[in-house]
Amino acid sequence: MNNTGCAVPGTALKNTGFHYTLSIIGGKYKMTIMYLLAEHKVLRHNELHRHIGTISFKTLSVMLKELMADGIIERREYPQIPPKVEYSLTGRGQSLLPILNMMCDWGKKNQDPVI
Known part of the structure; x- marks a missing residue:
């Protein structure tokens, strides 16, 4: 990275946009939840759980609450x-989709070919 990008020499990591973004979307399941909501537009708790499979109901509830508190998803009762x-993505959550798309593109270009 260069000085005009994200990593600015002499800037504490905690004071960067990178740190803030990672604090919002970091973790094992948050980006997966965002991906699923981008794909399906609206999902219920049990549908999210079924799609993810490896997440406990409690962990899913915690992740959803954190994403709601950060304004990334909304809950409609x-x-x-x-x-x-x-649950669905808010406008703020949708603004993160280009990051997810870039990650998908990078993965397509760099993953090992299936043998």
Whole structure:
């Protein structure tokens, strides 16, 4: 990286945009949740759990709460019985999609070919 990019010599990591972005989307499941919501537009808790597979219900709930607190996803609750709750990306969350797309592009170019 160069001086005009993200890594500026002499700047503490905690004071960079990189650190802030990573604090929002870092972790084992947050980008996966964002990817799934970008793909499906709207998903319920159990649908997210089913798509991810390896996440506990509690961890999924924590990740969703953190993403909501950061304004990345929104939760819409419908007053019905049984209760219906849906999650989707906010405008702020959608603004992160170019980063996910660049990661996908990088992965396509750099992953080992299937043998």
